[in-house]
Amino acid sequence: MSEVLYVVGHKNPDTDSICSAIAFAYLWNEWKKKGILAQMKMPELEAVPVRQGEPNAETKFVLEKFGFSVPEMMTDGAGKKVALVDHSDVVQSVDNFAQAEVVAVVDHHKIGDVATPNPICFVNLPVGCSATTLKFLFDKTGVEIPKNIAGIMLSAILSDTVIFKSATTTPMDKTAGEELAKIAGVEDLTKLGIEVKSKLSDVSGMAVRDIIMRDYKDYNMSGKKVGAGQIEVIDLSLIEGRKDEIYNELVKMKQEGGYHSIVFMLTDIMKEGTELFVVTDEPALIEKAFGKKIEGKGMWLDGVMSRKKQVIPPLEKAFAG
Amino acid sequence: MSEVLYVVGHKNPDTDSICSAIAFAYLWNEWKKKGILAQMKMPELEAVPVRQGEPNAETKFVLEKFGFSVPEMMTDGAGKKVALVDHSDVVQSVDNFAQAEVVAVVDHHKIGDVATPNPICFVNLPVGCSATTLKFLFDKTGVEIPKNIAGIMLSAILSDTVIFKSATTTPMDKTAGEELAKIAGVEDLTKLGIEVKSKLSDVSGMAVRDIIMRDYKDYNMSGKKVGAGQIEVIDLSLIEGRKDEIYNELVKMKQEGGYHSIVFMLTDIMKEGTELFVVTDEPALIEKAFGKKIEGKGMWLDGVMSRKKQVIPPLEKAFAG
Numbered sequence: 001m002s003e004v005l006y007v008v009g010h011k012n013p014d015t016d017s018i019c020s021a022i023a024f025a026y027l028w029n030e031w032k033k034k035g036i037l038a039q040m041k042m043p044e045l046e047a048v049p050v051r052q053g054e055p056n057a058e059t060k061f062v063l064e065k066f067g068f069s070v071p072e073m074m075t076d077g078a079g080k081k082v083a084l085v086d087h088s089d090v091v092q093s094v095d096n097f098a099q100a101e102v103v104a105v106v107d108h109h110k111i112g113d114v115a116t117p118n119p120i121c122f123v124n125l126p127v128g129c130s131a132t133t134l135k136f137l138f139d140k141t142g143v144e145i146p147k148n149i150a151g152i153m154l155s156a157i158l159s160d161t162v163i164f165k166s167a168t169t170t171p172m173d174k175t176a177g178e179e180l181a182k183i184a185g186v187e188d189l190t191k192l193g194i195e196v197k198s199k200l201s202d203v204s205g206m207a208v209r210d211i212i213m214r215d216y217k218d219y220n221m222s223g224k225k226v227g228a229g230q231i232e233v234i235d236l237s238l239i240e241g242r243k244d245e246i247y248n249e250l251v252k253m254k255q256e257g258g259y260h261s262i263v264f265m266l267t268d269i270m271k272e273g274t275e276l277f278v279v280t281d282e283p284a285l286i287e288k289a290f291g292k293k294i295e296g297k298g299m300w301l302d303g304v305m306s307r308k309k310q311v312i313p314p315l316e317k318a319f320a321g
Numbered sequence: 322m323s324e325v326l327y328v329v330g331h332k333n334p335d336t337d338s339i340c341s342a343i344a345f346a347y348l349w350n351e352w353k354k355k356g357i358l359a360q361m362k363m364p365e366l367e368a369v370p371v372r373q374g375e376p377n378a379e380t381k382f383v384l385e386k387f388g389f390s391v392p393e394m395m396t397d398g399a400g401k402k403v404a405l406v407d408h409s410d411v412v413q414s415v416d417n418f419a420q421a422e423v424v425a426v427v428d429h430h431k432i433g434d435v436a437t438p439n440p441i442c443f444v445n446l447p448v449g450c451s452a453t454t455l456k457f458l459f460d461k462t463g464v465e466i467p468k469n470i471a472g473i474m475l476s477a478i479l480s481d482t483v484i485f486k487s488a489t490t491t492p493m494d495k496t497a498g499e500e501l502a503k504i505a506g507v508e509d510l511t512k513l514g515i516e517v518k519s520k521l522s523d524v525s526g527m528a529v530r531d532i533i534m535r536d537y538k539d540y541n542m543s544g545k546k547v548g549a550g551q552i553e554v555i556d557l558s559l560i561e562g563r564k565d566e567i568y569n570e571l572v573k574m575k576q577e578g579g580y581h582s583i584v585f586m587l588t589d590i591m592k593e594g595t596e597l598f599v600v601t602d603e604p605a606l607i608e609k610a611f612g613k614k615i616e617g618k619g620m621w622l623d624g625v626m627s628r629k630k631q632v633i634p635p636l637e638k639a640f641a642g
Contacts, residue, residue: 039493040447102432111426111437118431119447119489126361126440140461168440172360 005045005103006080008094009130010087011052015059015159015196019152020085020130021049022068024106027134028083030143042121043103045081050074052094058159058199066151066184086130088112088122108133128173129160135176150183155196162232162269163193167306194234197269201233203242208249211242212264219312221319224260227253228315230307232267236275239266247277247297254279261286263298263315267305274304276311289318326366326424327401329415330451331408332373336380336480336517340473341406341451342370343389344466345427348455349404351464363442364424366402371395373415379480379520387472387505407451409433409443429454449494450481456497471504476517483553483590484514488627515555518590522554524563529570532563533585540633542640545581548574549636551628553588557596560587568598568618575600582607584619584636588626595625597632610639 007025009017028047031037037044049071055063063070074080077093077100084105089112090097102114104121108130125133131153138145145153157177161169164177181189203211216229233239239246246264254262261280268274278286278298292299304310328346330338349368352358358365370392376384384391395401398414398421405426410433411418423435425442429451446454452474459466466474478498482490485498502510524532537550554560560567567585575583582601589595599607599619613620625631 039491039496041491042447105432108440110439111423111435111441111443113434113436114432115434116432119429120432120445121447122432122443122445124441124443126363126442136461140457170360170362175360 003043003045003081005043005047005083006074006077007047007049007083007085008052008074009085010089010092011075013051013053013055013059015056015062016130016156017086018049018051018055018059018071019062019156020106020134021051021071023131023134023138023149023153024083024085024104025049026146026149027138027141027143028104031141034141034143036141040121043081045103047083048072056200057202058196061199062152062155062159062196066148066155068148068152084114085134088114088124090114106130106133106137125172127170128166128168129157131156131160131180132170132173132176135180136172145180145183147184150180151186154180154184154186154189155192158189158193158196162305163190163197165269165272165305167309194270197232198234198238201235201238203231203233203239208242208245211239211246212249212253217307219316221260221316222321224319225258226315226319227257227259227262228265228307228311229262230265230267232269232305234269236266236268236271243297247279250277250279263311265304265307265311269305272305273300273302274311275299276301276304285318286315289314324364324366324402326364326368326404327395327398328368328370328404328406329373329395329398330406331410331413332396334372334374334376334380336377336383337451337477338407339370339372339376339380339392340383340477341427341455342372342392344452344455344459344470344474345404345406345425346370347467347470348459348462348464349425352462355462355464357462361442364402366424368404369393377521378523379517382520383473383476383480383517387469387476389469389473405435406455409435409445411435427451427454427458446493448491449487449489450478452477452481452501453491453494453497456501457493466501466504468505471501472507475501475505475507475510476513479510479514479517483626484511484518486590486593486626488630515591518553519555519559522556522559524552524554524560529563529566532560532567533570533574538628540637542581542637543642545640546579547636547640548578548580548583549586549628549632550583551586551588553590553626555590557587557589557592564618568600571598571600584632586625586628586632590626593626594621594623595632596620597622597625606639607636610635 007021009021025047051071052075076095078096081101081103102116107124108127212229219226250262264277266275276298283294328342330342346368372392373396397416399417402422402424409428423437428445429448482494507513533550540547571583585598587596597619604615
């Protein structure tokens, strides 16, 4: 029996991280059969997809829809040969990283701090999703994409690019998505996208603190403690009934945590905008940052979907004075 | 006028480092024309090849043979946008690296410590030459390779793989070489390879210390200072007249430098073996390392061409006891 190559995405996995692990493991094994590994003298290992954490509700839906079981859990890399997908940062990778041997990397992020003692296959394209980079590799090495693999790759692209609406989307993601939809027999991409993205929109069973903390970060802005969270939902009406509860919890968190301000983004994917909840010692400062008045719980920011690109920079500028 | 992208190989450039810079700059500009940069939202810069040092005699020959002038010198990356070829280690890259913006990397080495703040195109294949990785990118993005570019890419492959004899050679390098030869109108690859590799074989005008130091490294082996140098020539008869001089200089260097041992590899490319000169305090140790007796200036090691893979490891093992 041949030795195993564990194909693994980042910690706290999202849909791309798990689906691209499955797709790259398949591609690697096809490369083995077709002699493409031999052409580059890459080790002829048998690839197996694994994951570093629990799949979220969205990922579970995608796997089930296209007939895949959840890959095995694997968090310790010691003594193992690994291929990384969707990350190239050691901190996001397997435990005991120094004792793992990295054999390949396929990604779409900034280049991280993964270094290797030997030449390896490392392909990172500046596109919206690792599955788009993989689509390039399938096509360019002449490997046909099976229908169900096309389905999870397409879902990963729809998830990562927020149905082609995020600022990270490239024309290549759209082309890849359309071609994968044809292979997968998906007629309406937007419909599938909404179906996929709606899985994390359902917060009905969640405790309010869990809703807030699912994607929440602390910042130091010119010496002031600022918190910024985000929830992306397919339609804000889905969380209409939880809004008061969320706002009251933010007020409580501000007091307990000694914050100057907390902002919380309720992002409406289909409307492509964000309702920004604001609790702050200086309303005028937040109003200056976004050029809008606070009314009620906060303000509506049309076209704003990215915390990193559209919320943190204007806040930092306003705090800097 | 559009902003410039400087395509640059590593410090102390070899033929691959300069020829691949020229080839990738051409490919990038074709990507721009064909809309491939736009597909991935990569910056639409005008690529220009540069170099970080003097081209050696081999590189000069290759550029002249295929009608290229020597690229401009550029060692300072401050404030510049750069694409790296043939390296991904900061120490081998441009000065003031932290103030440069890396836009792309094309390589065939181990993955180094180059990290980026944003997603970029990073393609590293575990093959024998950066020009082989570039051949893949030309083909897979549908860009035709002009005759003269094919000539320098082929020369880079013949140089890096020592005419397909080095341990780093892969079947993909051979296929790429053969296809490039057709485009370049080169009928006899071995003949061109010998012509290319012979340019650094000519040491007639060089001072003996320069011959030794061209590729020379110090090692600490279990507390003992060991020096190991190498010269690769197309035919050892070319340096027959300098052998005594080289050996006597090694004896002098051993005394001056307080070495336990110095070994010097006179590697015959066509014969695929190495005459190893040995000056040492413990001849038995070196004999044990290679399983051969020292006769005269040293020993003949059949099939040995790589210092890193075939000389240093057995020496370190012998010194470790």
